[in-house]
Amino acid sequence: MHIDRYERNWIRFAGGLLVVFVAALTVAAVFLGVRLPGIAEQTIPIAQAGGEYDINKGWIRELAPRRYEVNMRARVWSFEPREIRIPAGSTVTFYIHSDDITHGIKIQNTTVSTMIFPGHVAKVTYTFDKPGEYVFVCHEYCGAGHHFMSGRVIVEE
Amino acid sequence: MSLAAIKQYEMPRSERNLYLSFILIGFAHLMVGLFLGFMQGMQHAGIDLYRVIPIVRHYYQGLTIHGVFNVLVFTTFFIAGFLLFVTSTSLKKPINLRLGWITFCVMTIGLLLTDYAVFTNQASVLYTAYSPLEAHWTFYLGLALVVVGTWLQLLIVGRMVLQWRKENPGQRTPLLAFGALATLLMWGLASIPLAVLFVGILLPWSLDLIPGVDVLFNRTLFWMSGHPLVYFWLLPAYLSWYFMLPKQVGGKLFSEPLARLAFLLFIPLSLPVGFHHQYVDPGVAEGYKYIHFILTFAVFMPSVMTAFTVLASLETGGRARGGKGLLGWVTKLPWNDPSVTAQLLAMVLFALGGISGLINASYNMNLVVHNTLFVPGHFHLTVGTAVAMTFMGIVYWLVPHLTGRRLFSAKMGVVQAWLWFIGMTIMSRGMSWAGMLGAPRRTALGSAPYFMDEWVLPSWFTAIGGVILTISGFLFFINMLASLWLAPKAEKQVEVPVAEPLIDEGEKMPAWLDRYTVWAGAAVLLVAIAYTPALVKLISDLSMTVPGLKPY
Numbered sequence: 001m002h003i004d005r006y007e008r009n010w011i012r013f014a015g016g017l018l019v020v021f022v023a024a025l026t027v028a029a030v031f032l033g034v035r036l037p038g039i040a041e042q043t044i045p046i047a048q049a050g051g052e053y054d055i056n057k058g059w060i061r062e063l064a065p066r067r068y069e070v071n072m073r074a075r076v077w078s079f080e081p082r083e084i085r086i087p088a089g090s091t092v093t094f095y096i097h098s099d100d101i102t103h104g105i106k107i108q109n110t111t112v113s114t115m116i117f118p119g120h121v122a123k124v125t126y127t128f129d130k131p132g133e134y135v136f137v138c139h140e141y142c143g144a145g146h147h148f149m150s151g152r153v154i155v156e157e
Numbered sequence: 158m159s160l161a162a163i164k165q166y167e168m169p170r171s172e173r174n175l176y177l178s179f180i181l182i183g184f185a186h187l188m189v190g191l192f193l194g195f196m197q198g199m200q201h202a203g204i205d206l207y208r209v210i211p212i213v214r215h216y217y218q219g220l221t222i223h224g225v226f227n228v229l230v231f232t233t234f235f236i237a238g239f240l241l242f243v244t245s246t247s248l249k250k251p252i253n254l255r256l257g258w259i260t261f262c263v264m265t266i267g268l269l270l271t272d273y274a275v276f277t278n279q280a281s282v283l284y285t286a287y288s289p290l291e292a293h294w295t296f297y298l299g300l301a302l303v304v305v306g307t308w309l310q311l312l313i314v315g316r317m318v319l320q321w322r323k324e325n326p327g328q329r330t331p332l333l334a335f336g337a338l339a340t341l342l343m344w345g346l347a348s349i350p351l352a353v354l355f356v357g358i359l360l361p362w363s364l365d366l367i368p369g370v371d372v373l374f375n376r377t378l379f380w381m382s383g384h385p386l387v388y389f390w391l392l393p394a395y396l397s398w399y400f401m402l403p404k405q406v407g408g409k410l411f412s413e414p415l416a417r418l419a420f421l422l423f424i425p426l427s428l429p430v431g432f433h434h435q436y437v438d439p440g441v442a443e444g445y446k447y448i449h450f451i452l453t454f455a456v457f458m459p460s461v462m463t464a465f466t467v468l469a470s471l472e473t474g475g476r477a478r479g480g481k482g483l484l485g486w487v488t489k490l491p492w493n494d495p496s497v498t499a500q501l502l503a504m505v506l507f508a509l510g511g512i513s514g515l516i517n518a519s520y521n522m523n524l525v526v527h528n529t530l531f532v533p534g535h536f537h538l539t540v541g542t543a544v545a546m547t548f549m550g551i552v553y554w555l556v557p558h559l560t561g562r563r564l565f566s567a568k569m570g571v572v573q574a575w576l577w578f579i580g581m582t583i584m585s586r587g588m589s590w591a592g593m594l595g596a597p598r599r600t601a602l603g604s605a606p607y608f609m610d611e612w613v614l615p616s617w618f619t620a621i622g623g624v625i626l627t628i629s630g631f632l633f634f635i636n637m638l639a640s641l642w643l644a645p646k647a648e649k650q651v652e653v654p655v656a657e658p659l660i661d662e663g664e665k666m667p668a669w670l671d672r673y674t675v676w677a678g679a680a681v682l683l684v685a686i687a688y689t690p691a692l693v694k695l696i697s698d699l700s701m702t703v704p705g706l707k708p709y
Contacts, residue, residue: 004469011462018454018458022450034521034524036446036521037437039442101706115435117373117439117440119702135607139600140528141220141599141600143217143708147604150607
């Protein structure tokens with residue numbers, strides 16, 4: 001079987017390039033901590049949830065200075081809580097569940113992006129260093145009012 | 158070779174009508190889908206046409222029809238007509254016409270059910286049909302019947318190829334039939350999970366026979382078939398680029414072995430990649446996402462080979478026509494032929510589409526682009542241009558060939574192709590740009606309270622590109638309708654372009670480049686490796702409890 005020399009080199013070059021890309025992304029995942037949601041998070045019970053911290057409601061609580069936990073509830077077509085105020089430099093862990101159908105959340109200008117399924121709890125952690133307003137939106141189609149489903153994280157000085 | 162073998166095969170009228178029916182139904186649906194796309198683009202720019210033109214109740218009903226018609230109906234119906242046609246042409250005998258018309262009826266009944274569901278706003282769940290969003294049962298049954306139609310095509314083409322091999326021992330399957338069978342075989346394997354999902358779960362669920370669904374299990378089944386589906390659209394376009402277009406530009410197929418290898422590689426590599434659509438799904442292990450990330454990069458390789466072989470084949474044509482220098486051959490290509498121009502421009506944008514696809518597939522980089530407008534920015538270059546415009550290019554010779562009339566206007570066709578190219582460049586740029594700035598996809602952005610100032614300009618790109626595309630589509634349909642009914646009869650039937658290989662490999666061609674079984678086996682093995690533990694976990698955790706909802 002005859003393969004042209006240039007074609008052989010082109011295939012090698014393109015293959016090599018893909019290997020470089022894979023390596024770069026792997027480094028970002030393993031050493032820089034840019035991680036995808038995984039299986040471990042799906043059913044983690046929130047520590048001491050109950051009372052005013054009912055798992056089925058939306059709430060924010062401070063665990064330690066600049067350390068927050070948010071229990072977020074998504075449903076057609078709103079997030080609860082829809083406004084989250086925290087000081088700059090706070091690390092927030094979001095536990096997000098859905099009451100009805102599939103939703104998604106993307107917090108603008110962050111790496112926070114996850115699907116939200118009924119029956120699963122999505123867990124995402126992010127540190128908000130820069131003050132400002134971070135809008136979050138539902139990024140999975142969830143019916144006629146999907147485009148109304150949003151909220152914001154306000155990071156104060 | 159005997160004279161009988163060289164003689165062109167005379168296709169009976171009933172057979173030509175079958176192919177024509179498939180193709181016309183496909184394009185008629187594309188026309189509707191295209192117009193709804195125009196309305197979506199305008200909506201993003203703040204111009205709400207849904208009240209003015211009440212063909213649909215709202216943005217999302219229109220979006221559902223746009224997706225279902227353009228990527229499910231148009232592609233599948235065109236591909237049915239085209240693949241059956243090339244098989245018959247290259248093996249020089251009619252397909253089993255009875256089975257052919259049965260296939261047509263099954264698919265058309267399915268299509269009518271789907272049309273009913275989407276036009277009555279009883280299935281505004283988008284083409285991905287993510288449960289627990291629930292649609293009317295006609296939607297699931299209709300689409301399932303369309304898939305059954307693709308299996309019947311596999312049966313028709315597979316039997317013909319086997320028969321041909323028996324009659325021609327020791328010879329390689331002609332390239333067009335070879336490619337058609339590889340495409341249908343890949344999809345035949347890949348579509349099984351989708352059939353299980355639609356017929357086994359969603360249909361009985363929509364009829365209230367089962368109370369609820371498991372969201373993650375259903376998504377996993379969907380994407381097991383959902384990504385191979387894009388190669389089912391793409392391979393018929395590759396078939397034209399490799400085995401037909403070189404002839405249309407006066408060249409030859411640069412490398413027959415690599416062309417065959419690329420088609421065969423798609424059989425195993427298309428399948429085990431579905432989790433790259435589920436990178437941000439909670440409940441799927443990171444390790445499995447990583448494996449699918451690597452495998453998705455692997456399926457990039459046959460496309461890399463295609464890029465070289467197809468360009469080199471075009472170059473043989475350009476040089477045969479007197480092209481000189483490094484790039485001088487490009488200008489010598491027959492740019493006045495709408496079929497050629499459409500396909501060449503489709504390739505240019507496909508290069509960008511391939512690269513943006515690599516970004517989507519890039520594991521944690523997906524966090525930035527997931528479910529943003531970057532994704533439709535990508536696939537309007539691939540399925541919306543590489544595939545759709547190649548199919549239009551094919552139709553520019555295929556419809557005249559089938560009807561015996563001339564193409565109404567070649568000039569109009571060339572203009573149409575350039576307009577599509579320009580419109581898509583602008584629109585896709587707008588979508589990708591807005592997506593990088595965080596604009597979500599599948600969203601009536603024009604009505605969103607959180608619409609950001611920096612999305613304004615990209616949205617105008619999207620709208621203006623969409624207008625140009627609509628004009629292009631309109632020209633295409635005018636040209637087609639006129640070619641069907643107004644154009645004069647051709648003195649000589651338009652020939653089917655079939656490219657010859659540049660080098661006759663003869664005995665040197667390895668036998669494994671004309672075998673399917675081993676590649677199908679490799680596909681099953683790879684799917685087993687890439688999915689088994691994840692599926693075992695999903696099934697052991699299976700809880701079909703989430704009830705449906707129709708919030709549309």
